[in-house]
Amino acid sequence: MPKPRKAGVVDSYAAIKAAQHAASTRGRPPPTESAPATPGQPTDLKKLGAAITRTAVPAKQLIECYECGYKFQLHGKAAKTNCSKCRATLDITDHTIAGKWNKSLKTTGTIHLTATGVLQSGDLVASDFVLEGTVEAGTVRAMRKLELRPGAHFSETNLKAPDLVIAPGATIAFVEPAEYRDVEILGSLRANLQVTGVVTIRVTGSFAGHLRAAHLFVEDGGGLLGTVRIESAGRAS
Amino acid sequence: MENNKAQSVISNEVEITGTIRSSGSLQLDGKLDGELHCGGDAIIGKSANIKGNLVVNSVTVEGTVHGNINAKDRIEMKSSAHVTGDIKAKRLSVEDGVTFIGRSEVNPSGTPIAPEPVVSPASESDTEERSEASPRAFARR
Numbered sequence: 001m002p003k004p005r006k007a008g009v010v011d012s013y014a015a016i017k018a019a020q021h022a023a024s025t026r027g028r029p030p031p032t033e034s035a036p037a038t039p040g041q042p043t044d045l046k047k048l049g050a051a052i053t054r055t056a057v058p059a060k061q062l063i064e065c066y067e068c069g070y071k072f073q074l075h076g077k078a079a080k081t082n083c084s085k086c087r088a089t090l091d092i093t094d095h096t097i098a099g100k101w102n103k104s105l106k107t108t109g110t111i112h113l114t115a116t117g118v119l120q121s122g123d124l125v126a127s128d129f130v131l132e133g134t135v136e137a138g139t140v141r142a143m144r145k146l147e148l149r150p151g152a153h154f155s156e157t158n159l160k161a162p163d164l165v166i167a168p169g170a171t172i173a174f175v176e177p178a179e180y181r182d183v184e185i186l187g188s189l190r191a192n193l194q195v196t197g198v199v200t201i202r203v204t205g206s207f208a209g210h211l212r213a214a215h216l217f218v219e220d221g222g223g224l225l226g227t228v229r230i231e232s233a234g235r236a237s
Numbered sequence: 238m239e240n241n242k243a244q245s246v247i248s249n250e251v252e253i254t255g256t257i258r259s260s261g262s263l264q265l266d267g268k269l270d271g272e273l274h275c276g277g278d279a280i281i282g283k284s285a286n287i288k289g290n291l292v293v294n295s296v297t298v299e300g301t302v303h304g305n306i307n308a309k310d311r312i313e314m315k316s317s318a319h320v321t322g323d324i325k326a327k328r329l330s331v332e333d334g335v336t337f338i339g340r341s342e343v344n345p346s347g348t349p350i351a352p353e354p355v356v357s358p359a360s361e362s363d364t365e366e367r368s369e370a371s372p373r374a375f376a377r378r
Contacts, residue, residue: 198333206344218331220311224341231336 063108064143065090066125095126097133108143115151129161148172150187168204183213185222249284256289266300283317290322305339312343 063081064071070085079093094109097117104122105111111126113119117133119140129142135154140146146161148154150169162181166172170187182197183189185205193199195213206223216230244262247253251267258274265273266282273279275293285300295311298318306312308326316334329343 206346215333216331216335216337217333218329220313220328220330221345222329223344223346224329224331225344226341227339228341229338231338232334 061092063090063092064127066106066108066143069143113140131159135159148187166205174209188223249282272304281318295326 061074063074065083067088068086072084081090091107092109096112098114100118102121106125108127110128112130113133115132119135119138122138125141127143128145130147131152132149135158140159142161145163147165148170149167156176164180164183166185166187166189168186172189174191177192179194183195184200186202188206190208192210198215199213201218201222203219203221208225210227212229214232246264247267249266254270256272260276262277263275264280265285269287272289273291279293279296281298281300283299287302290304291306294309296308297313299315301319303321305322306324311328312326313330314335316332319336321338323340325342328345
């Protein structure tokens, strides 16, 4: 076992080691902030912070119970969970329907009815619903967002959603008056529309018909044809 | 406006009754009871109040306009804009927060947006006849 050396005592061994250290660092420039870091170490604090965040925080997702409407956060990945309020077992996976479909399906994820998908009967409930195919019968209820893509064929009475997105390239026409919370138009929409939130017409989007909304945002290049009434609640005369 | 063209400014202390004609750009911060014809770009300031029609090349509206706006090129409505009247332009830009009541005729692409659906009787079960002309919502491929 080595004998512990006394602090503050300069012996011959310490003097020789100090001289060696001084000789080795004589020609080396003093360390600066711009000096390259050793491999494997982050060069700035931002990268260091990002690395910590990645490892420390698990993925979160907002779940809305399709039975009672209660919203809660779920950490990490799972296929099923239980509602914190009503204890119902919730499917939280995404589903894609590419053929004929006759059953009911409920999920807090996304349901994508592809171009070849046909809903013949049954009730589909999802947080987000992407419609590219045909809804012949049955009902579709999106708890958050309904996205209509090119090729979507449906009856308005079969669809329910608070928010509506018209995808780029889609040409949609509603026959009956429609009411939504927020609407984002990247394609083309003709409708008699009442919106309680924001109507956003993107550069590729265009709207025709009657529009009544609290807020309107039109990107330079967006089209707007028809009668428009934009009044937020506080400003209404 | 930061360009080389001469710009006329009508300050917020000025009230005009009649028609203003300008071949260059114009900034209006006062009150106008009449029409504005502007060959260049017009800026309707926050304190501006116009009761009359605007015929301009392009216009940026920050104030209040009671009248129709006809722009050759572009209409830009800032968040503080209050427009009551019809608008017609090649291009339109609207910020969130505007108040706008009127008809709009802005179609930059020039293509028909979506055909008017023709309402005709159709049965619920006949899905084959649920064509684009049926009284249902539809999308064209």
